[in-house]
Structure formats: C-alpha cells, structure tokens
Amino acid sequence: MSNSSRTIAEVLGCLADGSITIVDLSRPLGENTPVIGLPPEFAQSPGFTREQISKYDERGPGWYWNIIHVGEHTGTHFDAPAHWVTGKDLPENTLDKIPARKMIAPVCVIDASKESAADHDFLLTPEFVETWELTHGRIAAGSWVLMRTDWSKRTDTDDFLNIKEDGAHSPGPSVDCIRLLVERGVAGFGTETVGTDAGQAHLFDPMFPCHHLIHQAGKFGLASLCNLDQLPATGAMLITAPMKIVDGSGSPVRVFAITPS
Numbered sequence: 415m416s417n418s419s420r421t422i423a424e425v426l427g428c429l430a431d432g433s434i435t436i437v438d439l440s441r442p443l444g445e446n447t448p449v450i451g452l453p454p455e456f457a458q459s460p461g462f463t464r465e466q467i468s469k470y471d472e473r474g475p476g477w478y479w480n481i482i483h484v485g486e487h488t489g490t491h492f493d494a495p496a497h498w499v500t501g502k503d504l505p506e507n508t509l510d511k512i513p514a515r516k517m518i519a520p521v522c523v524i525d526a527s528k529e530s531a532a533d534h535d536f537l538l539t540p541e542f543v544e545t546w547e548l549t550h551g552r553i554a555a556g557s558w559v560l561m562r563t564d565w566s567k568r569t570d571t572d573d574f575l576n577i578k579e580d581g582a583h584s585p586g587p588s589v590d591c592i593r594l595l596v597e598r599g600v601a602g603f604g605t606e607t608v609g610t611d612a613g614q615a616h617l618f619d620p621m622f623p624c625h626h627l628i629h630q631a632g633k634f635g636l637a638s639l640c641n642l643d644q645l646p647a648t649g650a651m652l653i654t655a656p657m658k659i660v661d662g663s664g665s666p667v668r669v670f671a672i673t674p675s
C-alpha cells in the first residue's frame with residue numbers, strides 16, 4: 415500500500431474508532447429558514463418553498479419527490495466571488511468553475527460569543543484577531559476563518575434576524591478585519607448570522623465590506639453556520655461542497671468539519 419493510501423486508511427480508521435468526529439455545521443433548510451431582509455430600496459430574496467410532484471399516490475405510486483424553489487443565498491449557504499460586483503471578472507468565480515480542491519481546507523474558529531451576547535452589533539477587529547493569534551498561532555494561508563457568535567442558538571427567527579426600526583442588528587467583521595484576513599490569504603470567512611456581513615453593514619464604507627473585500631480577493635463566504643461551539647480553535651478541517659450551479663453566485667451547502675475527538 416502506498417503512503418497516501420495508508421493515510422486515507424488511517425483517517426477512515428479514526429472515523430470508525432471515534433477518534434475523529436464529523437461536526438455538521440449546516441442548519442436544516444425548509445419553509446421556516448430565516449432569509450435576509452435588505453434595505454427596502456433593494457430587491458429581496460425569497461425563502462424556501464416546495465411543490466409536491468408525487469407521494470406514493472396516483473401521481474407516482476411508488477415514489478415521493480418535490481420541486482424546490484429557493485434563493486441561492488438561503489440558510490446555511492456558500493458565497494462565490496461572483497456574488498459581488500468586485501469579483502465579477504475573476505477567474506473561477508462561479509460555483510461551476512470553483513475547483514473541488516478549494517472546497518477542503520483547514521479552519522480557524524474565533525470565539526466572539528461573549529462579546530456578541532453583550533453587544534449585538536459587535537464587530538470583529540484586527541486587534542481581536544491578532545490577540546487570538548497570540549494564543550493559537552498565525553492564521554495560515556488557505557484557512558477558513560469562522561466567527562463564533564452563538565447566533566445560531568437564537569432559535570426564534572425574530573431574535574435571529576434582530577430587526578429594529580433602523581434595520582438588522584447582528585455581529586460581523588469590521589472593514590479592517592477583512593483587510594487583515596485577505597492579507598493572511600484565507601480561503602474565506604464564515605459566520606453564524608444570516609449573511610457574512612454585520613446587520614448594520616449597509617452603513618459601512620465600503621457597503622457590505624466582507625462581501626466587497628473577500629469576493630474582490632477571490633475568497634469565499636459561508637453564512638448561517640451552526641455548531642461552531644463544537645469545533646477547536648484550530649486543528650479541524652472543513653469540507654464545503656456547494657451545488658455546481660452554472661453561473662451560480664452561491665447555494666445552500668452542507669458543511670462538515672472533521673475534528674479530533
């Protein structure tokens with residue numbers, strides 16, 4: 415057996431004996447999945463709906479299937495660089511063109527759950543990231559950076575979206591934080607909130623800075639993640655496989671982390 419075959423056998427052995435755990439970072443996708451509300455001057459994305467084709471009945475006696483209708487950016491989803499105007503001319507910027515190799519990467523988890531509970535508009539800053547690096551080491555190029563806020567524990571949709579008279583209030587990255595992550599050469603940035611940007615990010619300069627800067631750099635986004643509290647700060651691996659939609663800007667995605675038990 416070759417060394418690489420042995421490595422794969424070893425990983426499978428660790429999965430079988432429980433020394434490696436799979437953490438599911440995706441939330442269920444259905445009619446109750448919360449959808450982002452943009453400021454009213456912009457077009458809105460619909461939520462998830464479905465229509466039944468047949469369910470073991472006269473329309474199809476032996477089978478059950480549905481037709482689904484869903485915005486690309488609904489629930490736990492992947493943002494491709496072409497989602498933003500700043501990434502529109504990059505190579506490999508849509509779901510059908512992103513090489514599968516880029517969908518497997520190490521992951522860093524930055525815990526801002528306490529700060530986000532105390533301040534619903536908490537912004538991850540370069541200083542916060544650099545302090546995290548003092549403990550956990552420098553963020554390696556090619557790593558995902560996920561911001562843990564425990565926002566996914568807000569099971570009530572109104573609490574999750576947290577919309578007030580002046581719009582949504584939810585944590586996210588600051589402009590300079592994303593600049594630092596791009597400098598680190600990350601694979602992408604992921605959050606537990608409905609989008610990768612903070613609730614008030616339409617007021618930032620540039621507007622929606624995570625989308626603007628991350629996609630400009632050809633990096634990816636992940637939104638509406640859950641179970642980040644089950645991940646180590648470093649040492650896990652992420653598998654993110656969005657649908658291969660031709661010219662797709664994003665899609666619902668099943669995200670798995672492979673972690674030491």
Ligand code: 23J
Binds near residue numbers: 450610637
């Ligand atoms: C379009 C415009 C602004 C935002 C978004 C989409 C998302 O969050 C998204 O799901 O990509 S902030």
Ligand code: MN
Binds near residue numbers: 487491493
């Ligand atoms: Mn999105």
